[in-house]
Every structure is written in C-alpha cells, then in structure tokens.
Amino acid sequence: xxxxxxxxxxxxxxxxxxxxxxxxxxxxxxxxxxxxxxxxxxxxxxxxxxxxxxxxxxxxxxxxxxxxxxxxxxxxxxxxxxxxxxxxxxxxxxxxxxxxxxxxxxxxxxxxxxxxxxxxxxxxxxxxxxxxxxxxxxxxxxxxxxxxxxxxxxxxxxxxxxxxxxxxxxxxxxxxxxxxxxxxxxxxxxxxxxxxxxxxxxxxxxxxxxxxxxxxxxxxxxxxxxxxxxxxxxxxxxxxxxxxxxxxxxxxxxxxxxxxxxxxxxxxxxxxxxxxxxxxxxxxxxxxxxxxxxxxxxxxxxxxxxxxxxxxxxxxxxxxxxxxxxxxxxxxxxxxxxxxxxxxx
Amino acid sequence: xxxxxxxxxxxxxxxxxxxxxxxxxxxxxxxxxxxxxxxxxxxxxxxxxxxxxxxxxxxxxxxxxxxxxxxxxxxxxxxxxxxxxxxxx
Ligand SMILES: [Zn+2]
Numbered sequence: 001x002x003x004x005x006x007x008x009x010x011x012x013x014x015x016x017x018x019x020x021x022x023x024x025x026x027x028x029x030x031x032x033x034x035x036x037x038x039x040x041x042x043x044x045x046x047x048x049x050x051x052x053x054x055x056x057x058x059x060x061x062x063x064x065x066x067x068x069x070x071x072x073x074x075x076x077x078x079x080x081x082x083x084x085x086x087x088x089x090x091x092x093x094x095x096x097x098x099x100x101x102x103x104x105x106x107x108x109x110x111x112x113x114x115x116x117x118x119x120x121x122x123x124x125x126x127x128x129x130x131x132x133x134x135x136x137x138x139x140x141x142x143x144x145x146x147x148x149x150x151x152x153x154x155x156x157x158x159x160x161x162x163x164x165x166x167x168x169x170x171x172x173x174x175x176x177x178x179x180x181x182x183x184x185x186x187x188x189x190x191x192x193x194x195x196x197x198x199x200x201x202x203x204x205x206x207x208x209x210x211x212x213x214x215x216x217x218x219x220x221x222x223x224x225x226x227x228x229x230x231x232x233x234x235x236x237x238x239x240x241x242x243x244x245x246x247x248x249x250x251x252x253x254x255x256x257x258x259x260x261x262x263x264x265x266x267x268x269x270x271x272x273x274x275x276x277x278x279x280x281x282x283x284x285x286x287x288x289x290x291x292x293x294x295x296x297x298x299x300x301x302x303x304x305x306x307x308x309x310x311x312x313x314x315x316x317x318x319x320x321x322x323x324x325x326x327x328x329x330x331x332x333x334x335x336x337x338x339x340x341x342x343x344x345x
Numbered sequence: 346x347x348x349x350x351x352x353x354x355x356x357x358x359x360x361x362x363x364x365x366x367x368x369x370x371x372x373x374x375x376x377x378x379x380x381x382x383x384x385x386x387x388x389x390x391x392x393x394x395x396x397x398x399x400x401x402x403x404x405x406x407x408x409x410x411x412x413x414x415x416x417x418x419x420x421x422x423x424x425x426x427x428x429x430x431x432x433x434x
Contacts, residue, residue, distance in 0.1 A: 038434055129434040153434050157353060175399050179399040187434075240407075240408070240411040245411075
C-alpha cells in the first residue's frame with residue numbers, strides 16, 4: 001500500500017503502541033463480524049475507520065425503526081428501503097472508508113455455513129444477540145484455533161471477554177451451557193441503552209485492534225463487566241479456569257453446536273412474537289415467481305434482498321436463501337405450517 | 346459480614362436490593378442464609394444443592410470453581426458476586 005494512503009490513519013499511527021507496523025498489519029487483516037445489530041454496527045464502524053482490510057458483515061435480519069436507538073450505522077431511509085442490515089451496513093461502511101473491502105452476507109449463521117464464513121478470518125467478533133450463535137462461534141473458533149471476542153449487553157450492563165483458543169478459557173469454560181429460554185432477560189423484555197452497547201462494543205474493538213496489530217501482550221485476560229448506570233467496572237479473573245474446568249469444547253474437543261446436535265433451524269425470535277423458519281435451498285428463491293403466486297390474495301413488496309407480504313394476520317419477510325421471519329406467532333409448528341402454506345418447502 | 350452482590354435481573358427476587366449482608370464462613374453458608382430470606386432467588390441460582398450451570402459465583406473477583414467451589418471460605422468484608430450470562434446485543 002502506498003505511504004500516502006495510510007495518511008488517513010495518521011492519528012492512530014502516532015499512537016506508539018500501534019505505529020506504522022501495527023497499521024499495516026490492520027490493513028492486511030480479515031475480520032468476520034457475526035451479527036450486525038447494536039454491537040455489530042459499533043464494531044464494524046470502529047474497524048472500518050481503523051482500516052481493517054476486509055470486513056465480512058454477516059446478519060440475518062432487516063432494519064426496523066426501533067433499531068435506530070442503538071444501531072449506529074442505520075437511519076430512517078434504510079428502514080423505508082427495506083434493506084437487510086448487512087447490506088445497509090456495507091453501504092455506510094463503504095462511504096466511511098472506500099479503501100477497504102466490505103463483504104455483506106445476508107444469512108442466518110448456522111452449523112452448515114459457519115466454517116465457510118469464518119475460515120479465512122484472522123478474528124471473529126460477536127455482534128449477536130443470542131447464546132445459540134455464540135456457542136456455535138465458540139465451537140468454530142476453537143476448532144479452527146482462531147481468536148474471537150464475546151460481548152453481551154442488557155439494560156445498562158454488559159460483559160466482554162477475549163478468547164484465544166488453547167491460551168485462555170473459552171466460552172464453555174466460563175458458562176458451560178446456555179440459560180434456557182425465559183431464564184435470562186432479552187433486550188426486548190428488559191430494554192437496552194445505546195451507550196451501554198457502545199461501551200462494550202468499543203472494548204471488543206480495542207481488543208480486536210490489539211490482536212490484529214500483533215499486540216497480544218496488551219490484551220485484557222479478564223471477564224469485563226460494566227454497568228454504565230451504576231458506574232461499576234469489574235475485571236473478573238478467569239484465566240485459571242483453563243485446565244481447571246473439564247470443558248467439553250476446548251478440552252474434550254466436542255463441538256456440539258458445530259455438529260448440529262445443538263441449535264435448531266426454526267427458532268422463535270425471543271420477545272418479538274415472531275418465528276424464523278430456515279429452509280435451506282440450493283438455489284435462491286425466485287421472488288418474481290413467488291410474488292405472482294401470492295398476488296391474488298396479498299399485497300407483495302420485494303427488492304433484491306427481501307420479499308414481504310401479510311396473510312392470515314401474519315407478516316412474512318422472506319429472504320433469497322429460503323429463510324422467512326413470520327410475525328404474529330411464537331408457535332414454531334404453526335410457523336412451519338404457514339411457511340409451507342404460503343412459501344412452500 | 347460478607348456481602349453478596351445481586352445482579353440487576355435477579356433483584357426483583359431479592360426485594361429489589363443490590364446487595365445483601367449475610368452471615369456465614371463459606372459461600373454455601375451465605376447461600377443457605379440467602380435462601381431462607383429469599384427462596385425465589387435461591388431457586389433461580391440452584392438446581393437442588395448444585396449451582397445452575399449458567400450461573401457463576403465469584404469471591405472478590407475470583408471464580409469459586411478454581412477456589413473451593415461452594416466450600417470456598419469467606420471472611421467479613423469479602424464480596425461475593427453472582428454473575429449471570431448476558432444474552433443481548
Ligand atoms: Zn473451554
């Protein structure tokens with residue numbers, strides 16, 4: 001890369017611990033951002049501005065007005081345009097930094113696709129909002145020996161932890177199993193403050209910059225807990241869990257989420273009165289064809305990224321990969337039925 | 346007395362308070378006292394006599410799993426924290 005193209009990074013290169021060598025390492029790096037909601041937009045914003053050479057932005061969802069309070073890359077035009085989050089984020093990020101590569105991927109991360117999505121990445125970042133995907137990321141990262149950074153936020157508090165497989169405890173060393181549905185609050189039930197998300201995602205981003213620029217010695221080895229309302233900041237010592245805990249993942253090398261023994265393809269979207277039905281297809285859905293089939297009884301809108309219609313009191317949002325989000329029910333079986341009735345399988 | 350810090354999502358089960366001063370010389374004894382005062386809170390943390398697998402307990406920022414688990418000794422002034430998994434984002 002020519003020297004003057006690094007000029008845009010001059011202010012961070014003057015930070016001695018990063019320097020020119022660190023910047024050049026960032027520019028050569030590839031990062032997979034898993035989930036592009038509240039955490040993911042802050043992560044992607046920091047890393048694009050910092051000059052990470054390639055960002056893969058993976059998200060299954062579309063933008064709604066109630067996302068705008070905390071998902072910093074999106075605006076009202078994106079809601080009106082019915083853009084998927086990954087695509088809208090990519091457009092913003094390219095406007096922020098046209099010298100890097102942004103690769104949006106509109107898909108639901110699952111055990112069939114995660115290895116392909118992260119295998120060329122130097123680092124995996126957690127921008128998800130659920131434990132199912134986090135344990136899947138943990139399995140993939142441990143199996144591939146790649147670093148990843150966990151982050152979670154609810155209300156005014158959040159946690160983050162950096163995982164270097166084999167060197168530090170993994171997510172299952174820390175929390176052996178995900179809490180069952182209903183046992184922990186979600187952003188939909190307990191609310192979430194934008195600044196709390198920004199704090200946790202910014203901690204994730206700074207640890208990402210350390211890993212990518214070769215400054216691993218500066219990483220924080222603790223589980224970080226912050227409450228921005230109470231002004232508490234804690235660093236819990238977890239390093240000794242490695243080896244002490246009989247971890248099925250990083251010690252036993254049993255990758256239960258990756259092998260598909262855990263997780264499902266039809267999931268209720270917690271707190272949203274909606275179900276996602278994922279039916280994988282070899283070829284993308286033919287939206288004009290589907291729209292014409294539905295046209296006689298529903299008003300159908302579609303663009304290249306999604307098709308939306310309402311039927312039987314439910315709103316359907318269908319993606320080219322065959323996935324649908326069906327609003328107006330929490331009943332998985334009912335959702336499967338509706339899917340096969342209106343979309344086909 | 347040692348103090349047990351209650352995380353926000355569990356405070357409704359502890360009368361709304363963010364910490365409880367409890368008597369005891371081990372983590373187990375503290376949680377026994379806690380269970381007498383707030384049985385619904387104990388139910389959230391324990392499955393029978395075992396801590397639920399998604400609940401972690403720290404004494405002064407150290408995970409009890411590499412100390413002596415529930416038998417970890419506590420002294421007056423020690424801080425015991427219940428750390429739940431945080432899902433959102
Ligand atoms: Zn582990």
